[in-house]
Amino acid sequence: MTYILKPKVRHPGLPTNALGLTARDYEGAMSTLCAGCGHDSVTAAVIQAVFELDLPPHRVAKLSGIGCSSKTPTYFLGQAHGFNAVHGRMPAIAAGASAANRDLIYLGVSGDGDSLSIGLGHLCHAIRRNVRMLYLIENNGVYGLTKGQFSASADVGTRSKRGEENRQEPIDPIHLALTLGVSFAARGFSGDKVHLVPILKAALQHDGFALVDVISPCVAFNDHVGSTKSYLHTREHAQLAVLADFIPPAAEITASVEPGGVRSVTMHDGSTIQFRQVPDGYDPTNRESVENYVRERQRAGEVAMGLLYVEPGSVEMNENLGTVDRPLCELPYEELCPGSARLEEIQLQYR
Amino acid sequence: MRPTDVSDPQYYHRVVDCQWGCPAHTNVPEYIRLVAQGRFTEAYLLNRKSNVFPGILGRTCDRPCEPACRRTRLDGEPVAICRLKRVAADLRDDELMRAHLPQIPEAKNGKRILCIGAGSASLTVANDLLPLGYEVTIYEKLARAGGLMWNNIPQFRLPPRVLDEEIGMILDMGVDLRSNHPVESLASVLDEGWDAIFIGSGAPRGKELDLPGRHDTDRIHIGIDWLQSIAFGHIDSIEPRVLVIGVGNTAMDCCRSAKRLGATDVKVMARRSRPHFKASPWELEDAEEELVEVIENYSPRRFIVEDGVLTGMEFDIVEWYEQDGRSRSRTLDTVTIPCDAVIVAIGQEAAFPWIEKDIGIELDRWGNPVVDRTTFQTTRDGVFVGGDAAWGPENIIWAVEHGHQAAISIDRYCQSQPLDDRPAYGMNLVSQKMGMHEWSYGNDYDAAQRARMTHVGLEERLATLEVEVELGFDAKQTLREAARCLNCDVQTDFTDELCIECDACVDVCPVNCLTIAPDGEEDEVRLNLTAPALNSDQALFASGPLPQTARLMLKDEDLCIxxxxxxxxxPTAAWDMGKFDLLIPYAGLLPGHDHTPRGPALPILNPTVPTLVSSAAGGAA
Structure with a gap:
């Protein structure tokens, strides 16, 4: 953290988006995380993504649980809605919020502790329900707030700052999510915003649960030699498997398309994800092939990165359940609460 | 890109825009901090070291530092550097300050130096050479020392008290001043056997406006001569309707002086439009505040003199246009403007009728001596020129720098060292880190707008010549203005090997200065940064290849706050903030010499001087 706030003065030549806002208008409060924390870079990537998507800040709802990662929504989109849930319960809150108001853009930030330990059950159900949201896991393999114990995502053989070796199998959120039928799965690295920002943009536009696992090194407790989630180790072992560009609906497709191996996936709103680079025989819309690939890379000691899987025909929770189209807060009172006579009628159906 | 060599003092020097822009390279950010801390005497001494006349310059400097100020590029207005200098001069402890002036050795080194003309350049030469044991004599044409500073700058801008103090400080070092001593022949002066001669005779000849009627009346004055006559007390009134021809700073002094000597209707006549005016914007502003009318695009044709009486002037109203890349004018109309007096202030030049052609000093086709840009020596060994006499009119701060450089040359000449081998600049870079998040300088950005100078009311100021128009900053204005300074001398100092490329610096930078990117050609790299670096006047810092990815850390210096x-x-202290101190060579240093100060070291004076702080806390000063 720092004693001065980031000064409001900005570069006079900063670009503005369709709303007339600069990227700086999407910032939040000053970070109080450790200097060099990967999470701050993820924050910067989120700011860049929402800026590029021209999202109106007041239409975004930020949700988080507990942990270093869960502090970060404070540091971006200062004018958005926010909900800081009980440890691990953010996915449930998100599902409820989405049911009540399907028009908001839900942006959940969690960590490996919040999502893969205490909140694992809730995460599973949010994936199952296909809640329409971006679900970010800022994954650093340790419990930073409690001084660096291994988390559920710590790899076998990784060493803690004090030298102990982890012997328990990690939970890989990508495997887990694919198994549970996730409709969008991607992995990024906080130290590589060039590839993280397009992933976040695609995830924010995805019509369903978009899981983005971001390797985000803990500079205080997990950035040493022997750690498998340090900046250096991640850089050396990251396998940028899938390169994808997100192309909004109105934009002209100008990305240079390399012949062979390139395919586009059209999203529900008409935007496309253009895969520029995928491994031979890899199909980003085929769950099994992706699962196999990710597992294979993991066995080779590599971390597969990129927009790994997307389900083009994803049906999100509200649509699937046939809930009312409009947000509950916009329904006239008579519709929202049709009265005791109607309640009687409904109850009669169950007798 | 090649990794930036930050061990070259000129790299960081260039980042300190004000210091880089100042001909004498005054350490502006450091003295602004001293002023803010109430350490006025130290601020004054620091100024004096490089610009010699802080009180005079704090009022009259042409301030090349201000247009250069980085703050201008962020919020449109520079820090009021010049007026903060004046605060240091006004509030210094004079006795304490004098105790720290350079010591003059009793034993002389046997070298006798002559300066011709007692203006700012010659006085600077004396200031630099006397502490080294030289004997310095100055021949001055007029009755007193100061040159243009006293005979051309009106009292309402520069009170005689300030002038006398600062000139006195140098004269008191033991200058042998011979006033009323015009030089008629350089050859005879050369025969007097000086070890070196410095010509600092200025540009004392006002340009003529030879139009019909010019010599048919005595109501047409040459600006600088007229100002000089006022300074001498020979002129104390002027007719009611005055036209000032020309729109430089001398014209501004003329029109404002005329207003004080009884003129009721003063018009400044300009041949061109405002963007082409030579006057500094603030001087123009001050003149207009005093209800001087500025008329653009009027080109003088002739003076109208009827029966020996000046009744007006005829002008062409012109329109300017571009043709073949040159600016041309066409006449739209011809008009007569009635007036009772005209002051011609269209420039001035040096004049050397007193330099003989056969004494080994090469003169150019205008009759001015040919002077070496580095050594300030003429084609005759041991004869040097500086100030306006060298290459025509500039301003005081340039003359001071010429004086410093000429003093280095004179010293080297007298010590039989080659003149071209100049003593080198040096630098210090000291970390400002005080703790986890603490720096020994005020690092927060203050969004305050530039403080406005308070002026004496119009009626009071126009009543006499003596009332100084600017009141100077009060305590509140001083503190506010000092806080606007961005401390550009506190440099971002990068160590390649420590960087882990976490992006924290790139993300937090409020003005998007930083980028980690692959290497490339600078022109290309400049366009692909976090924010494009379009200002090519400003350096682009490039590190060496970073340890993890071999990319480069790049910093556009343009807007760094x-x-x-x-x-x-x-997280790894790869970035640090280091205070940069440019070590400027002065006379007496050998090339490669360590920059030991010539005078006694500047002590930490009483840092609890509470004048400014307490009055600020107590409300208006």
């Missing part, structure tokens, strides 16, 4: 957040957010 030196807030230190990059260093605060850096």
């Amino acid at each position: 030196h807030c230190g957040l990059c260093a605060e957010r850096c």
